[in-house]
Amino acid sequence: MVDFSLSPEAESLRDLARKFARTEMAPHAAECDRTPRFPEEIYRKAHALGLMNLNVPSEYGGSGLGLFDQCLIVEELAYACAGMTTSIIANCLALEPILLGGTPEQRSRFLSPFCASYQLASFCLTEPSGGSDAGALRTRARRDGDAYVLDGEKCFITNAPHAGLYTVFATVDPTLRHRGVTAFVVPRSAEGITPGKDEEKMGHRASSTSTVRFDKVRVPVSDRLLADGEGFGLAMRTLDQTRTPIGALATGIGQAALDHAARYALKRETFGKPIAEHQAIQIKLANMTQAVRAARLLTWQAAWTIDRGEKGTLESSVAKCFASDAALLVADEAIQTFGGYGYMKEYPVEKLLRDAKLTQIYEGANEIQRTVIARELLRGYA
Amino acid sequence: MEIVVCVKPVPEAESRLRANASGTAPDTDGVKFVLAGYDESAVEQALLLRQAVPGSKVHAVSLGPPSRTDEVLRAALALGSDSATAAESDAPPMADPIATARGLATAIAARGPCDLLLFGKQAGDDEEGLVGGATAEALGLPFVGFVVDLRFDAAASRLRFRRSVERGEESWESPLPLAVGLQQAWNDPRTATLPAILRSRKAPLARHAAGPGAAVAAASVAERFALPPPRQGAKMIAYRDPQQAASQLVRLLREEAKVFP
Numbered sequence: 001m002v003d004f005s006l007s008p009e010a011e012s013l014r015d016l017a018r019k020f021a022r023t024e025m026a027p028h029a030a031e032c033d034r035t036p037r038f039p040e041e042i043y044r045k046a047h048a049l050g051l052m053n054l055n056v057p058s059e060y061g062g063s064g065l066g067l068f069d070q071c072l073i074v075e076e077l078a079y080a081c082a083g084m085t086t087s088i089i090a091n092c093l094a095l096e097p098i099l100l101g102g103t104p105e106q107r108s109r110f111l112s113p114f115c116a117s118y119q120l121a122s123f124c125l126t127e128p129s130g131g132s133d134a135g136a137l138r139t140r141a142r143r144d145g146d147a148y149v150l151d152g153e154k155c156f157i158t159n160a161p162h163a164g165l166y167t168v169f170a171t172v173d174p175t176l177r178h179r180g181v182t183a184f185v186v187p188r189s190a191e192g193i194t195p196g197k198d199e200e201k202m203g204h205r206a207s208s209t210s211t212v213r214f215d216k217v218r219v220p221v222s223d224r225l226l227a228d229g230e231g232f233g234l235a236m237r238t239l240d241q242t243r244t245p246i247g248a249l250a251t252g253i254g255q256a257a258l259d260h261a262a263r264y265a266l267k268r269e270t271f272g273k274p275i276a277e278h279q280a281i282q283i284k285l286a287n288m289t290q291a292v293r294a295a296r297l298l299t300w301q302a303a304w305t306i307d308r309g310e311k312g313t314l315e316s317s318v319a320k321c322f323a324s325d326a327a328l329l330v331a332d333e334a335i336q337t338f339g340g341y342g343y344m345k346e347y348p349v350e351k352l353l354r355d356a357k358l359t360q361i362y363e364g365a366n367e368i369q370r371t372v373i374a375r376e377l378l379r380g381y382a
Numbered sequence: 383m384e385i386v387v388c389v390k391p392v393p394e395a396e397s398r399l400r401a402n403a404s405g406t407a408p409d410t411d412g413v414k415f416v417l418a419g420y421d422e423s424a425v426e427q428a429l430l431l432r433q434a435v436p437g438s439k440v441h442a443v444s445l446g447p448p449s450r451t452d453e454v455l456r457a458a459l460a461l462g463s464d465s466a467t468a469a470e471s472d473a474p475p476m477a478d479p480i481a482t483a484r485g486l487a488t489a490i491a492a493r494g495p496c497d498l499l500l501f502g503k504q505a506g507d508d509e510e511g512l513v514g515g516a517t518a519e520a521l522g523l524p525f526v527g528f529v530v531d532l533r534f535d536a537a538a539s540r541l542r543f544r545r546s547v548e549r550g551e552e553s554w555e556s557p558l559p560l561a562v563g564l565q566q567a568w569n570d571p572r573t574a575t576l577p578a579i580l581r582s583r584k585a586p587l588a589r590h591a592a593g594p595g596a597a598v599a600a601a602s603v604a605e606r607f608a609l610p611p612p613r614q615g616a617k618m619i620a621y622r623d624p625q626q627a628a629s630q631l632v633r634l635l636r637e638e639a640k641v642f643p
Contacts, residue, residue: 008453009583012460016579050576063576 004300010069017073020049021080029081029206033351036205038162038198039084046088047118051077053111055092055099055241060107061115067241067303071248075296078252082355083206085249087120090158090207092245093363094121096238097167097183101225110165110185122163124154124212125235131156132368134169135178135232139214141170146221148172148184150192150214156362160210161195164188168214169235172228183231185223192217203354240313243363244306247299247319250327250359254292257327257334257352261285264338275337284337288330295323314376321369324359331356383438383534383558384495385428388486388517389458391415391450391475392506401607407474408607415450415475417457419571420502424564426571427532428500429462435534441493445469445485452587459582460574467493467588476508480601483516489590490521498541499561503528511563518561526554527563 006014024042032039046052054070056062065073070092077085091114098110113119130136139152150170160166165187171180186193196211226234262285265276275281302315331353335342342349360366393399394414402409417425425442432438442458444451448468455466469489473481490496499518504511511527518525532543535555545552546565574582617634621627636642 008456009580012453012456012579012583013576016574016576019573048575049573050578058577058580063580 004297006072010072013065013069014072014076016049017051017076018079020046020051021076025077025080025084029084030348030351032081032206033083033203034205034345036198036201038087038208039206040162042084043088043120044118046077052088052118053091053095053115054089056095056111056115057099060111062111066307067244068300068307070245071299071303074245074248075252075255075299078249079256081206082249082253082352082359083204085252086204086358087159087207089242089245089249090123091121093158093238093242094123094163094165094167096241097123097225097234098185100237100241101183101230101234102185106185106223106225114165119165120159120163121165121167122157122160122212123238124157124160124166124168126154126156128153128155128211132365134235135181136174137169137171137181138174139168139170140174141172141182141184141219143172144218147218148182148221148224150184150186150217150219153211153213155196155211156199156209157195157212159208160212161198161208163195166193166212167225169231170214176229178232179229181231181235182228183225183234184219185225186214186217186219190217190219202357203351204358239364240311240316241306243316243320243369244299244302244312246359246363247295247302247316247323250320250323250356251292251295251299253327253352253356253359254288254295254323254330257331257349257356258285258288258292260349260352261288261334261337281337284333288333291326291330295319295326298322314373317364317369317372317376320359320364321366321373324356324366327356327359328353383431383435383497384441385431385438385498385500386441386443386490386493386496387421387424387428387458387463387500388490388513389417389421389425389442389444389454390502390505390507390513391444391446391454392418393475395506399609401609406604406607407476410450410475415453417454418502418506420504420506420564420566421454422461422502422571423566423569424500424502425458425461425463426569427564428498429572430569431498431532431534432462435536439464441496442466443469443486443489443493445471445473445482445489446475447472448589450475455587456582456585457574459585460579461572462574462578465588466585467590470589470591476505476604478602479510479512480516483513484520486513486517487520490517492590493588496521497558499523499559501561501563503563503565514561514563521561523559523561524556525561525563526556528565529554529562530565531569532562532564 050063053062054065058064127137141148141150168184168186169181172182173180192215194213199209265281266274268275298319302312302319305312305315334349338349341347394416397413399408428440432440440463442455442463444454451468459466469485471485501514515525528546529543535542540555540557542555619627619630
């Protein structure tokens with residue numbers, strides 16, 4: 001039978017994340033957004049409490065959580081600040097290819113240092129000439145003896161200027177398209193790596209995003225994940241794992257927007273009564289509530305499916321796509337509930353709209369999610 | 383040093399309490415019970431002392447039904463306690479403090495040696511501050527309340543600490559064993575880490591039946607439990623000219639609030 005209640009263990013993990021989000025993250029969210037500032041001291045604290053590297057098994061010193069518990073934590077963090085959350089969970093994305101494709105020796109060599117002390121990693125897939133069309137990437141990996149030489153440029157890379165390690169997808173032969181894509185683990189110390197300057201972003205401004213250039217970067221064969229040409233599948237399997245927490249992140253934004261709107265509606269008076277007593281506002285709040293709750297349940301279902309050992313491609317795409325669309329809608333309605341004040345940076349809701357927008361774009365644009373959903377759906381009818 | 387910390391499950395600060403059907407106690411249906419801030423300070427003090435005095439152990443003890451005690455004991459384990467003992471009792475929350483003290487004393491005596499017994503200065507819910515002293519009395523230990531900065535002088539084999547009093551602060555020293563009620567948050571209690579929380583879920587809880595029976599027979603019974611009446615709305619005085627506003631304020635203070643004759 002299905003059970004929607006949380007176990008005491010799950011509740012205690014959520015409570016830890018909630019406490020951290022509200023006491024350590026929330027007080028700095030507006031300032032880090034406005035400046036913008038990359039609050040490394042907060043990320044260090046998150047690491048010390050075990051709120052980073054959530055997907056790394058405990059044998060390497062990580063938290064070793066299933067996807068469901070990860071989602072509970074991510075929603076709580078995003079409730080306080082989506083941008084900080086993106087930077088906190090970027091390690092999960094960057095380390096997942098090592099978890100999925102690394103040999104035991106590679107896993108122990110690369111993962112353990114991340115859990116032992118604070119360090120950031122970046123997932124380098126997207127390129128200036130293409131994000132969604134990952135099979136068309138141009139970064140080259142040329143074999144040279146017992147090493148590869150990487151040349152090319154990646155863009156929109158989370159945490160790149162601060163990262164100590166990059167998981168890089170490059171092609172050994174562009175004419176092979178996705179069958180040429182190969183994955184490498186590259187330390188920041190390797191010669192020829194140049195992260196670009198921080199991008200000025202619309203939202204998620206507490207996170208850091210930049211290009212990374214690879215100029216004749218030598219990577220030993222021992223730092224290649226899987227075999228030549230197996231990188232595309234590895235990237236897709238990685239995103240299958242990390243897509244669902246983006247649904248949770250979007251749910252956190254939506255819940256924050258709803259809470260702000262409901263509290264404001266009870267306080268703000270027009271025509272002699274609180275606007276919460278006007279039906280026009282009640283309808284907004286009711287619609288927002290439905291959207292947030294549906295987003296959470298779809299996210300939980302996707303996480304539950306994957307934790308059971310199923311692939312959950314359809315479920316995770318539905319969760320990510322629906323929750324991110326819901327976050328944008330709910331943030332928009334929260335601004336409308338606040339009226340003119342909602343449009344002012346002095347109030348917290350306009351940030352939520354800017355933050356929500358990215359969740360429709362990153363970790364697989366919603367257009368790609370819909371393509372995946374339709375493909376999975378139609379497979380059942382063919 | 384064997385340090386025992388008593389921790390009380392109290393309703394989460396954001397809980398919306400109501401009276402139960404008979405109007406004698408809060409309705410705990412759906413209420414989450416957590417480790418109170420005062421008791422967090424006591425656990426933190428125990429952990430600091432354990433760090434300072436090699437070979438020390440910290441034991442958490444909590445009284446009540448498992449539905450209330452277990453989460454609080456696991457929280458104490460996640461913070462770093464070496465063991466946790468549930469003194470099982472079906473007493474309602476905010477029950478008679480003397481009965482609670484007797485139940486705790488039985489469980490503490492049965493658990494093993496105790497050189498130092500720590501409490502938060504008072505409970506986070508009913509704020510009575512009686513159980514610490516009463517438990518010490520039941521165990522035949524001296525008790526000092528409102529303590530901060532407890533240290534162990536190993537050479538002299540004595541505890542040294544300070545105590546907040548109305549016009550300042552006292553400095554104390556005492557031999558062991560001793561029972562102490564600690565001021566809240568002077569020591570900035572740590573937050574349990576995620577791996578420690580996961581470990582605490584798997585740790586065993588010792589159970590000791592603290593009731594029913596003569597040991598926990600209530601010395602007092604709550605007759606009525608009610609929430610404070612809702613606060614009346616403030617009255618705003620429309621402000622045009624200050625003299626007029628002041629005379630209106632004085633009139634309201636005299637005629638409505640009746641603070642002047």
